[in-house]
Amino acid sequence: MDSQPGCFSGLFSFRRKRSEALLESRGQAHDTRAIALPVAGVPKVELGMSAQFAASEADLPPYAHFSSTCLYCDHRAHAPSSTHARSEKPPSYSKEDIFQPEVLKTIEDTVDKLSPELRELSLDILHHPELQWEERRTHDVLTAFMSAHDFKVTKHYAGLETAWRAEFTHTPSSAVGSQEKVRVIGVNSEMDALPGVGHACGHNLIATAGVGVALAIKTALEKHDVPGKIILLGTPAEEGGGGKINLLDAGAYEEMDACVMCHPSGAAVNTSSLGPSLACQPLEVEFFGHGAHAAWAPWEAQNALDAAFLAYSSVSVLRQQIKPSHRVHGIVSGRDWAPNIIPDYAKMRWIVRAPTWDELVALRERVKACFEAAAHATACKVTIAAGPGYYDLRQNQILGEQFAQVVDRYGFSAEFDEGMAASTDFGNVTYALPSLHPGFAIPTPPNGGNHTPQFTEAAGTPEAHTAMLGVTKALAATGFRVVADAEFTMQVKKAWEEQMKEKQL
The missing domain is CATH 3.40.630.10 (Zn peptidases)
Structure with missing residues (x-):
């Protein structure tokens, strides 16, 4: 993968002083090798389920438990050990x-x-x-x-x-032969x-x-x-x-x-x-659809470019609900694209970052769901691969x-x-x-x-x-x-x- 998740493109951007230490401890280290992430099946959405929105604390997803405070509202949030x-x-x-x-x-x-x-x-x-x-x-x-x-x-x-x-x-x-x-x-x-x-x-x-x-x-x-x-x-x-x-x-x-x-x-x-620094992991996402003449028979196609744009839009919306200390950023590319041919392939390269590796893993799953949903909506197939994980x-x-x-x-x-x-x-x-x-x-x-x-x-x-x-x-x-x-x-x-x-x- 040719992403550039490393290096210090935003060095010292979090230079605010701390007067209190420790928020919560971090979890176990995870394997850093490149892995293929399995794509979960997309569950069928049933109507009339509004009662489920009255969730208890125990029902909250794991990413909700890393901190109850905002970085900009409480300087203790996300404080390292x-x-x-x-x-x-x-x-x-x-x-x-x-x-x-x-x-x-x-x-x-x-x-x-x-x-x-x-x-x-x-x-x-x-x-x-x-x-x-x-x-x-x-x-x-x-x-x-x-x-x-x-x-x-x-x-x-x-x-x-x-x-x-x-x-x-x-x-x-004088130290020759020493066992020290x-x-x-x-x-x-x-x-x-x-x-x-x-x-x-x-x-x-x-x-x-x-x-x-x-x-x-x-x-x-x-x-x-x-x-x-x-x-x-x-x-x-x-x-x-x-x-x-x-x-x-x-x-x-x-x-x-x-x-x-x-x-x-x-x-x-x-x-x-x-x-x-932030923990970081690159993701490579590929959408596979079916091409067709964009004017003659668009109904024959599964539009991989649409899938990519839906995924991009979903991540953009997701950013409103992630912490200020978290980062998700990516690009879209393709091959042999032309305006009169519905693209059958699109590729995205993303980088996910968070203050700790455990927070990154939780955020990565939320981002992954955006890709899966886009594939489901456009009837495209999707593969998701993770590059080296930086702690x-x-x-x-x-x-x-x-x-x-x-x-x-x-x-x-x-x-x-x-x-x-x-x-x-x-x-x-x-x-x-x-x-x-x-x-x-x-x-x-x-x-x-x-x-x-x-x-x-x-x-x-x-x-x-x-x-x-x-x-x-x-x-x-x-x-x-x-x-x-x-x-x-x-x-x-x-x-x-x-x-x-x-x-x-």
């Missing part, structure tokens, strides 16, 4: 509060020294955009870069042509572009930041003789293909104690978001506080906020292990946010590069602490475990 429910800016820290200031100095010096190389790498990726699963040139450029910097590189990793893995391990001479487990920090570099607008979500900056984080941690491990391992993953197809889900299934994240990455957006300058993003608070403490040094105001009305396959990673995915603002022109040509241009500016360098330093400092500070890593894991328990209540 308490592990990332804070909205205030983390407190400022003095130089003495920074974890191993001498290591941070090494990280800063390393990133500054690498800046020209990283800038060249970023622009190279920007000027050679490649769509999901087609990032061959980018794959080769990035793997060559990491090999040149003494990382052990595995090309075409996990059976995916454009995925790759670069790893580095430092073992001090070396901690592992994971880093992600996204690579794919968007159709028609290139790197309009700034994946050139994401890929380059991942490289910078990995190289800065490597230098710090070596210079300060700290044992640790870095795994940098080149993750393809974030824009709808769910590349990280494939890598999760292949065990690519199993070694990691934590995983980090970042994402640019067109938000307020000098801001960084540590909030959640909501669950930021680790301990990692987030460490990141916020450092990124403040580079002029960023980092906040645990309402997050973004967008989706990413990194959400699935956050369900599997402690993770951090800060968003950061780059300067953009008016109405030039993510997924626009203006953002593509903005992603190549010196100002965007400077912002990326600051975030790279903060993420590298956070990642280094994971491998260097056993107590800190225990706190990180404990926070994640509590987060997942709350999810399952």
